[in-house]
Amino acid sequence: MKFWKKARQDGPKTNKDGLIARPQLSSEALLAWGTLYVLLACNTPFWRAAMVGRDWGALSSWGFAAALLVACASAYFAFLALLTWPVPRRGVRPVLAVLFLASATAAWYMDRYAVHFDKDMLRNVLATNWDEARELLNWGLAGNVLLFGALPAALLWWPRIPQRSWTRTLVWRGSSILGALVLAMASVWSVSADFAALNRNHKEVRYLLTPANLVVAAMREAVGPGVLASRQSRQVVGADARLGAVWQQPQRQGRPALFVLVVGETARAPNFSLNGYERLTNPELTRLRASGQLVNFSHVTSCGTSTEVSLPCMFSPFGRRHYDEEQILTHESLLHVLARAGFQVLWRDNQGGCKGVCDGLPTQQLNHAKVEGLCLEGQCLDEVLVHGLSKIAADAALASDGRGNLFIVLHQLGSHGPAYFRRYPAAYKRFGPACEDESLRNCTPDQVRNAYDNSLLYTDHVLSRVVEFLDQVGGPKGHYDTAMLYLSDHGESLGESGLYLHGMPWAIAPREQTQVPMVTWLSPAFAQHFGVDMACLRERSDEALSHDNLFHSMLGLLDVQTSVYEPALDLFRPCRTSGQATAPAASPMVSPLKPAGSTR
Template sequence: MKIATLPRIGAPMLTLGASTFLVLAYNSSFWKTFVSATGGIRLGNLPVYLGAFVALVLLFNAILTLVNFRFVIKPVLIVLFLGASAASYFMNQYGVVIDAAMVQNVVETDTREAHELLSWQMLQTVTLLGIVPSLLVWRLPLRFPPVRRDLLAKLGTVALSLLAIAGLLMLLFKTLAPAVREHRELRFLLTPTNMFQATHGYLKRKWATPAVIAPLGTDAGRGSQWAAQPGKRTVTIIVVGETARAMSFSLNGYTRTTNPLLAAQAGLVNFASVSSCGTATAVSVACVFSNLGRDGYSADKAASQEGLLDVLKHAGFDVLWRDNNSGCKGTCDRVRYEDVSQPKPGDPLCNAEECYDERLLGGLREMIRASPKDLVIVLHQKGSHGPEYFKRYPAGFGKFGPVCRTNELEDCSRESIAAAYDNTILYTDFVLSRTIDLLRAAAAEDGVDTAMLYFSDHGESLGEHNMYLHGAPYIISPAEQRRVPMMLWVSDGFRERFKIDNSCLAARATQQFSHDNVFHTVLGLLNVSTAVYNPKLDAIHPCTRRN
């Protein structure tokens, strides 16, 4: 039958059919989780499944009935179908959920990162579940009743739908209540309501961002250890890793040797049990450079006050953020900023699309020699950002294989995905080791005291629990997305100046730490005196011998 010959139907039939289609076509992730949450597939649960299905259809139908007007309903349904098809693809493909943080990731991701998520599989899904039903709706002839009768019918439909939903919930309450209470991720999986909740949450936070930034740590100054060597400069490099998970570091016991160079670095302290503030860059980077801690963090609060880099600037340090990623998420807005992520023709550290993390080190020795001030340099890596892990490292670091060489992870084995990811960790090992070598040489040849602190923003799922990538709501996120690497290296001169006991640090390396410790550890490391410093959250404070 040609679309042009489709029979004219009543507008209420369209909303009912669209509601049924929405519940069935775009919610496989929701139904899988719902079935698991209610005890799994068994005959006795059939009334629960049918009742939940009918309740959701009635709910969607009631909502759509409110906008079921000529010239309105068709555009609404087309937007829903297109958006829901894309959302369901990402949920099914990568095991992600749609929440405010995920919307923030989408909005703040650069075009190169976004391009990696596009695939033929996505095009097929959006075409089948988005474009085709949209075209059908657009061409479908509709019949609308007279206005007065139509309004009465709409009110009746909504009222009866809500009553029926209430009745179903009462009948199924004993089963549904514990399932919903214990599996709060269900609200992030129900499409398309998750899209609206997430977008509303993101826009609410975005629009609420204050124009005035509250100062923080303006009393910051140098502590007593600076007086001993007033003319000797310090250089501290903070490396912010991207998507590096702790369990893929051989320093933390991983079976593959992904850290051969770091393992040979004398004086390196590896903190083996560190948790992140969030599971996405937009959250974790803003959080870790604030003094809020995970429990006190919100995007609004972080955006409304200065952060760690501002406090260091108040203390007289020359602060630079050098980026090979998608920006600093507001944390470097008031310090110097360099973007090294844009490829340049002929640069051996870049390909046609992006640059490797080694480019972050370019010109640092010269900068250290030329600067008359104490430096704090933040290097923001591209790291292990997926799904195209194979693009994150030069060819010479493809030690593990065979590797997945596509962004369509369903076409790859778990082993090939892990191999590609492990190669990114091997390359990070090289970049960090080179950073330490650079700082060691600067200490020996340029007479400066040097230090490096590395931590990743969040981890990554590589198929565990059928989840991929990152960005899961923290409350339901797996350890793979929360556990991150962190390590510290200081030169002999730095250690002596600031009275740091490395053997004590090594003994503390297995203790539990988190991103909450970073703000205060950096201030303690550099002996910065300020009222916002909390020694209880300073990971190295028990290992200093200061007056």
Template sequence: MVLISSFAALLRLVAGGTTGVVLLSLVLIVSAGVSHYLDNWGVLFDKNLVRNIIDSDVREARELLAWPALLDLTLRGVLPAGVLWFLGIRSSRPAQTALQMTALLATAAILTGILLVTSYGTLATTFRNHRELRFQLVPTNYFNAIYGHLKGGTEMPSMLARVAPDARRPSNAADKPLVLILIVGETARAANFSLGGYPRDTNGALAGAGGVYFSKVSSCGSDTATSLPCMFSDLGADAFDVSKAQARENVLDVLQRTGVEVEWLDNNSGCKGVCSRVPTQQMPTSDVGDICHDGACLDEVLVPALEKRLSIVKGDAAIVLHQMGSHGPSYYRRYPAPGPFQPTCETNRIQNCDVGALVNTYDNSIDYTSKTIARAIEVAKSQASRMDVAVVYLSDHGESLGERNIYLHGLPRLLAPSEQIRVPMLVWQSQGTQRRLNLPQGCLASISGRSYSHDNLFHSILGFFGVTAAAYRPELDIWAIGRSESACEENT
């Protein structure tokens, strides 16, 4: 009903006189054709398909045009178009048209509101689990596809804006490399970290690891496509915009330019452009012991990759591990079964699960993330005689687990509940790093209860490596903040 009233409102705009009849007939006939291939062939209509249609030859096209297709086209397209020609469309005054459109749009808005209130959970998970739906919706699927195809053809290669062109790093006077291991979490929310006060022991593996937990950190966005580029950008959450970020360098580019070895190890579905200009390794998606299922391996696959990368570090280095973390809705696939919290929700239709079981499943994924972080810290410890090393863990955004009937994530930041925005952050430093950066772990702990955000990451990474640049803001660098504490000055 929402779609019918929305489409009716939009089509009302063009419906008038002979032009309207011609346009609507065209929409009817093309829609019938598209629907036929969608219903009978499972064809998803996107811009690649448009290119394929344009590129196909007559023989290929003829193979697709069978009698059933023509019959379907006649019944669902030509016949309704014929009726439209027979009846015609009455022309109406602009005021009348506007009134009709407003009524239709209001109907759509009211219906949308009712649906959101009564079944947001079902809608959110359905659209999440069935991303193909938008390629199945006629006629917007082929409007979008044609638009996407035309736009793709005229896209200009954008110039990459330099960030911190004046960035300099003091030459390494120490005899050891300085190494930052940055673990980018996925869909981990602070609310379920026992280190931050959650009553269930989800961070047991990290209890003795000696890290400092930051309990009030907010994310830039509520989805990966926003948060990931934003975390590494100098723009900051307020000025952030995905296309703006794509057109400029990020902190990894700046580091690389100052001579830091940068490498991105990915066990997620890619880095959203952040690692475009730095060496990248995509983790295997199958055949690693028994930790891979359905085209993905559990996050512990990152540990040996980190070990291997660390063993060949020569100079100062930044190694990013991008986790699969708690990526939903199939939380039960994010850890080796059974997990400590039972019973669990073993389906991707999470709105059908009991909330308790859903939270158990999510908590199991956090427990497993804790183990992976702990193992990365173990690897770092084992190398601490050869390098000064720190491990930083920071999640990209949180998650809703049915609170107020909201699931998953991705609500606009202003509307997003705190569960989607509050993210966990943990910092571990080797003894050598604490001395070298002049910041004992206890000092870091003394500032860990303050409010931070993804905005702090860009400046903290620069600060960690001692990079000087006009773009660097020490007031956002957690190492600089820690060092400026009066209590810490006395300690050191």
């Protein structure tokens, strides 16, 4: 009883109104508590990755964890103390509140989908439109942000921060920053061997440390190539582009070409039955392959693991082998080269745009079109991309230049997650039960795979519709020589090793995110007039290819002569019998494929 009486006497102090008095904390103390909170409450993915394989029964493991915590907290403190120095009392609370909310949000997604947050992931977030974003918003996220972000942020305004003179503030703030830096270095030094091993062998862990990953990504994006590209016109690629000898052949006179390039979204090669997958996800393409006009390429690697990276890269002459983001974003794409050579180029989009690939060229944004049976609730199925193609082909055939050569890009919504079940109509709900929840962890792995495979089944149908259209306008009574190539921008993780969706840093990304399907279909007239040996193409279909081949293969197949063409990257060249020479003598211009000073 004496204990309880004393506890009541020594309990929380109250003010004159009987309310618990607000505690008093210096701005430095509030910063210190805030950094510790973020590291402990909003960094579960980081600690899980940093401590993987360690024995928690060993004292050394606890020592490493403690040293890592002190080092990170000290570094955070020093950065935030320096950032809020101009407004030491008023700046601390807003800055910490923003970091609490951002960290809680990022931590939920990283933990839920096992994603890493780097500059490319930030770019994906910034480029996400509302239709895509609302599929990632759910009550689980709201509860997490409220509990770990909003509530702690509100509590920041409970303690009072005392007023200090500028002289005292300068002394306290300066000495605390210096002390934090010394403490950070001492902590790292105390576990230098383990820290060096973590940094060297698992560099990806840095993309899980919140909010440092958010701040670094934002700073890199703010001064990155994307900003530069938006402020200047694109540099010319293939200024000497022109149609080659094939176009002068007698059988080609008066007969234009119509090529459709379908850019898939989030389709991964392992789930294509054309590549040996046990489920029949490509029944219609399989029938087309039996006709001998369709060829499937089974070993194709993407340039990136997100649309923001892969789309500009696959249409550029640089590719992954000479990957230079600034060069890619500030130079023209394959489409500009084709347009310069004399093709009418059209980009039709059912997603979030062309990411600069089609700048200055005709485009049609169809994701908010109003086509009965295909569009509902502000979103359209991918068959909307095929809708109206006949009229486009008819109008192009009457072009004033007399050729009417047409190159159309269809950018799919494809298998964009996590709402795979929204990517196909009810008729293609063949594999079940399918996950019908945007929060994939609420479904079993089999349910997630079922929904994803259904989306691929529908993509198979869309591609067959494209071929059907091309067969109509390019058949015996048609006006065109027609062809199609389908290539996905990147793959997708469906729960393998705890990973979902895509966007992992390319260097550590699993094959599910980098192995993509690619098929091509050539009409008999196109194959004959452009000299493509289909049997040869089928024999070489298992060779290793990548997004790097797209730029040069399109130029070679369509016989567009330009000095930027590289024959070694043209996948059709070994199987062409026409003998066209698509690489004229080198011009005085410097080839953009290997920029000066590039070490990649």
